[in-house]
Amino acid sequence: MIDLYTWGTPNGRKVSILLEELKLDYQVVPIDISNKEQFTSNFLTLSPNNKIPAIFDHDTGISLMESGAIMIYLAEKSNQLLPKDLEKRIKVIEWLMWQKAGFGPMLGQAHHFLHYNKGKAPYAEERYRAEAKRLYSVLDKHLSKSPFIVEEYSIADIAIWPWVSRYEWQEINLSEFPNVRSWYKKILAREPVQKGYNIPAQLSNIPIG
Numbered sequence: 001m002i003d004l005y006t007w008g009t010p011n012g013r014k015v016s017i018l019l020e021e022l023k024l025d026y027q028v029v030p031i032d033i034s035n036k037e038q039f040t041s042n043f044l045t046l047s048p049n050n051k052i053p054a055i056f057d058h059d060t061g062i063s064l065m066e067s068g069a070i071m072i073y074l075a076e077k078s079n080q081l082l083p084k085d086l087e088k089r090i091k092v093i094e095w096l097m098w099q100k101a102g103f104g105p106m107l108g109q110a111h112h113f114l115h116y117n118k119g120k121a122p123y124a125e126e127r128y129r130a131e132a133k134r135l136y137s138v139l140d141k142h143l144s145k146s147p148f149i150v151e152e153y154s155i156a157d158i159a160i161w162p163w164v165s166r167y168e169w170q171e172i173n174l175s176e177f178p179n180v181r182s183w184y185k186k187i188l189a190r191e192p193v194q195k196g197y198n199i200p201a202q203l204s205n206i207p208i209g
Helices: 010-022 041-046 067-078 086-116 122-143 155-164 178-188 191-197
Strands: 002-006 026-030 054-057 062-065
Touching: 002 010, 010 067, 010 086, 010 155, 010 191, 041 054, 054 067, 062 067, 067 086, 067 155, 086 122, 086 155, 122 178, 155 178, 155 191, 178 191
Parallel strands: 002 026
Antiparallel strands: 002 054, 054 062
């Protein structure tokens, strides 16, 4: 049994979607970040960086923070969604790191300035709007060569998809990125994705692309 400490954000949804895809037994512990529950002492013992998601695996006694580390751990534990072939495996990890280092952080800044604080910082809005479009262009070009991030559905797709699901917050028109849009809708059709998106609760409807 795995305890999942999470909330309805792209980083949280990565792990709940993955758990649904892997069909692992887990129980949800909601951490309402709007009420600053991520700063409680109990949660900080699991996630010293006071960020969701975090997990505790009762089978192994292992606790983990950071969504990328959690995803690799769960994929390895289950022998699913992370290729054994060295080249494919490292490519999945490469794109997982791309999401962690660039796509997620930059789109998070876009959310801050374009969605939550519109009109307060025109320079920042221009900067992160442009960077969001650049990153979508990178992803669109890559997906022109493959139906998934690395040939077959993997943790790389699951890591990137929840950030794309907030395209409206980023002022992105998916019709400008047809390969991303096709990929987005294909993953959206998966039942585990739809279920995992609404963990710990249905906070909003899933954008249909």
